[in-house]
Amino acid sequence: MSFESLGLSPAFVQSLANQQYTKPTTIQEKAIPAILNKEDVLGIAKTGSGKTMAYVLPLLMHLQDHVGVKNRHANMLILVPTRELAEQVHTVFKTFSPALSHPVKTVAVYGGVSINPQMMGMQGVNVLIATPGRLLELLDNNAVHLSSISTLVLDEADKMLNLGFKAQMDQILSHLPAKRQNILLSATLSADLQSIQQIVLSNPTVIQIEEEE
Ligand code: ADP
Ligand code: MG
Numbered sequence: 001m002s003f004e005s006l007g008l009s010p011a012f013v014q015s016l017a018n019q020q021y022t023k024p025t026t027i028q029e030k031a032i033p034a035i036l037n038k039e040d041v042l043g044i045a046k047t048g049s050g051k052t053m054a055y056v057l058p059l060l061m062h063l064q065d066h067v068g069v070k071n072r073h074a075n076m077l078i079l080v081p082t083r084e085l086a087e088q089v090h091t092v093f094k095t096f097s098p099a100l101s102h103p104v105k106t107v108a109v110y111g112g113v114s115i116n117p118q119m120m121g122m123q124g125v126n127v128l129i130a131t132p133g134r135l136l137e138l139l140d141n142n143a144v145h146l147s148s149i150s151t152l153v154l155d156e157a158d159k160m161l162n163l164g165f166k167a168q169m170d171q172i173l174s175h176l177p178a179k180r181q182n183i184l185l186s187a188t189l190s191a192d193l194q195s196i197q198q199i200v201l202s203n204p205t206v207i208q209i210e211e212e213e
Contacts, residue, residue, distance in 0.1 A: 006032040008057055009064070011099040016057075019095065025050035026209050031183075032058050034205045040182045042197055044189050045209035051185045055153055056092045059127075062151065063104050067126055073148035074128040079135070079172065081159040083110040086129050089155060093127055109134050119143040132160070132168035139175060146175040151183070154200065158186040158193055166196070173200065 003013050003024055016022075024032065027045040034041050035058035045051055059076055067075065080086050090108035097104045106127040109118045111134045118134070122144040128135075138144045154160065160169065182201050186193055189208070197204070 001029050007036045008032065008061060009099070011101075012057060012061065012096065015096055015099040021053075025054075027051055027207060028054045028057075030207045030209075031055065034207070035059065035181075035183060036061060038062075038181055040201045040204040041184070042201055042204045042206045043183070043185045044207070045185075045187070046211065047187050049209060051155070052089055052092045053096075055155075055183050055185065056089070056096060059151060059153070060093070060096055060100060060104070063126060064100055066150070067102065067104065070145075070148055071124060072122045072143065073145045074122075074125045075148060076127045076151040076153070077135075077146060077149050077172075077176070078127065078129040078153040078155060079160065079169065080129060080131060080155045081163050081165065082156075083112060083131065085156060086110045086131060089129050093129070109138060111137075115141075132165045132172060135172060136168055139172075146172070147177060149176050149180055151181045152176060152200070153183045153185070154196075155185050156187070157184050157196060158188045158190060161190070161192045161196065166192075169196070170199075 003016050027043055027049050031041055031043050031054040035055060078089055086108040093106040104126045105124050107121050107125050108129040110131040184197055
């Protein structure tokens with residue numbers, strides 16, 4: 001299986017080759033076509049299986065034909081449990097966004113640092129990568145709006161629940177439009193995760209990769 005055959009554009013395939021990525025991982029093979037097809041996806045695969053690129057690449061492809069016009073209205077929201085993951089995901093978006101023919105603004109926000117520069121940074125944002133607490137603070141300050149979100153990703157959803165972010169996640173969900181694509185990624189499928197996936201996902205394609213990788 002090649003990246004070409006998954007439906008990514010030649011610019012993305014070239015960019016992948018430039019980064020020495022020659023072959024998709026199993027989760028990428030299954031998730032990329034489903035996400036390109038605008039399906040909701042529940043992706044369960046162990047840590048290190050390549051879940052980040054499995055959603056970043058198709059979501060950037062969606063931005064090819066659609067970028068929002070309203071200022072401070074993000075188009076895509078990626079919720080993550082920690083600052084470290086926010087930075088990692090941001091790096092992957094920045095690596096591949098030059099494959100688009102127009103600029104896309106991706107921003108990562110998290111707690112533990114001053115909020116003021118982050119508030120200014122919401123100007124023209126397209127993809128917002130955020131930890132739940134800091135995102136709620138930005139929403140309280142009217143620094144960013146979520147009414148134009150077309151895609152929601154919950155990355156490391158198991159960890160978000162373990163860290164006690166359930167109530168904050170619910171609060172964030174109430175800001176989102178009902179019609180959107182939802183992607184939930186996790187290393188494990190716990191009972192808690194089952195309950196959140198029922199709230200967040202609608203008729204999802206379930207991709208569960210067993211330990212062979
Ligand atoms: P996960 O989120 O499943 O824990 P990551 O997305 O963080 O995994 O990826 C783990 C590592 O695998 C990263 O260093 C990433 O660059 C690498 N990786 C991702 N996809 C591929 C691929 N198709 N080929 C080779 N390495 C890959
Ligand atoms: Mg991950």
